Amino acid sequence: MNVYDSTRMRDALAVHGYQETSVPSKADVILVNTCHIREKASEKLFSELGRLAREKKKNALVVVAGCVVQADGVEILRRSKLIDIAVGPQNYHLLPELILKYQRKNGRVIRADFPAESKFDYLPIPQKSGASAFLAVQEGCDHFCSYCVVPYTRGCEFSRPMKEIVSEAKALVKAGAKEIMLLGQNVNGWHGDKGKDLGDVIREVAKIRGLKRIRYTTSYPSETTKNLILAHADTPKLMPYIHLPIQSGSNRVLKAMNRQYTVEEYEKVVAAFRKVRPDIAISSDFIVGFPGETEADFEETLKLVERVGYASSFSFKFSARPGTPASLMKNQIPEEIKTKRLMRLQALLLKQQRAFNEATIGKVFEVLLTEKGKGRGQLLGYSPYLQGTVVKAPVSILGEIVRVKVVGASATSLTAELVKQKNG
Ligand code: SAM
Ligand code: SF4
Numbered sequence: 001m002n003v004y005d006s007t008r009m010r011d012a013l014a015v016h017g018y019q020e021t022s023v024p025s026k027a028d029v030i031l032v033n034t035c036h037i038r039e040k041a042s043e044k045l046f047s048e049l050g051r052l053a054r055e056k057k058k059n060a061l062v063v064v065a066g067c068v069v070q071a072d073g074v075e076i077l078r079r080s081k082l083i084d085i086a087v088g089p090q091n092y093h094l095l096p097e098l099i100l101k102y103q104r105k106n107g108r109v110i111r112a113d114f115p116a117e118s119k120f121d122y123l124p125i126p127q128k129s130g131a132s133a134f135l136a137v138q139e140g141c142d143h144f145c146s147y148c149v150v151p152y153t154r155g156c157e158f159s160r161p162m163k164e165i166v167s168e169a170k171a172l173v174k175a176g177a178k179e180i181m182l183l184g185q186n187v188n189g190w191h192g193d194k195g196k197d198l199g200d201v202i203r204e205v206a207k208i209r210g211l212k213r214i215r216y217t218t219s220y221p222s223e224t225t226k227n228l229i230l231a232h233a234d235t236p237k238l239m240p241y242i243h244l245p246i247q248s249g250s251n252r253v254l255k256a257m258n259r260q261y262t263v264e265e266y267e268k269v270v271a272a273f274r275k276v277r278p279d280i281a282i283s284s285d286f287i288v289g290f291p292g293e294t295e296a297d298f299e300e301t302l303k304l305v306e307r308v309g310y311a312s313s314f315s316f317k318f319s320a321r322p323g324t325p326a327s328l329m330k331n332q333i334p335e336e337i338k339t340k341r342l343m344r345l346q347a348l349l350l351k352q353q354r355a356f357n358e359a360t361i362g363k364v365f366e367v368l369l370t371e372k373g374k375g376r377g378q379l380l381g382y383s384p385y386l387q388g389t390v391v392k393a394p395v396s397i398l399g400e401i402v403r404v405k406v407v408g409a410s411a412t413s414l415t416a417e418l419v420k421q422k423n424g
Contacts, residue, residue: 005136011123011126013029014127029099037148038319045064049080062082063095067153070090071149090113091113091115094122118160126175129175135168135169135181136160136183137184138185138192140157141156141157146325149324177211181216186219188228198231202216202228212237214238220245221244222261240281241283241384242281244270247259248287253290253292256291282308283310284313287316288316288317290318290333291333292329310352350411356385360414363406364403370398379391383414388414389414390413403420
């Protein structure tokens, strides 16, 4: 979502004549987008500002955007004198205006309210896109998991209407996108048009000529509809991959987290996806060391992982976030126990990821080549199952979808060779 927001801020500034540069010493405006989800992510802002203070041009404006601004407000201006403008995630469409305001009064500006109007109504139509593009269809969250800051920083759930989504998707395809990743903190809770759900959005977007692949993330397990599951069977452009975070394999912990499903219900959803699309890759997020998590609870998570079998995953130590109920729970878990549990869980998840990747050796499938690889003559792309795939290929085919044969695999990526393309 932050990558998407950053591209939208770039688009909003482009209308006013700004051009993107990745070299801070050349920039007139430096934009730092921030994440507040875990303490580590939040703290990155201040180390980044330290680096920028040394690199930036003397008069360059420093803008800090994102959830740290929303959560900490004027406190971040107090903490760093370098920041000229601070803007929350619901106000970034106003960035050009805020820059003018700063220049007019030559004073620091902060904007972090929840405006009544949608920022999407004010953002320009995208003119630029890579081969794979993000498109926000839903934002905010009403679930209030006891550990999470999202409902406070991104606000309550908002779904963009279907018409708006389709028109942005068409613009992205026109600008070069072959793949679109539909985004939302709770994407399968999309309810932008009465009586429709995310499955309908996917089918509508799939009608766009020139668009080859559709993905979506992140889904809340118990908001998965039959219609969405069926889209995996009837929409060939929808990739066989679902990110379905469970967080913990213990029902006791899930309840304390205020997750509104049980382990058994989660596994039923996984089985339903696998029934319509047996090859579907499943991934998840996990939190270890949630307050009160016992060794037995943690063992339940390991058992769940063994039963489901994940193609990839993200796992984190519980991070107490100010203002969340879990941060005030008494039975916090010591750091060294969290570390030990995380290492055990990650070893198992990595083993599964390696096995999933190795099972594709010898297979032929299509890869969307999205960027240059690290090695000379290498391009990096993504398999239908979202496996990073290194292919020896000329740079002239960057941005294309090509057929490859997988010749090698590690826990984190595949290596593949081009095979003769269908059209010769
Ligand atoms: N809405 C998604 C869901 O419910 O699964 C997750 C979105 S959240 C931005 C991404 C992930 O960050 C979560 O799935 C969770 O694993 C992790 N996360 C959120 N708050 C956390 C915290 N306080 N400590 C550790 N991990 C956290
Ligand atoms: Fe945070 Fe996801 Fe829970 Fe919403 S559903 S509160 S975004 S973890």
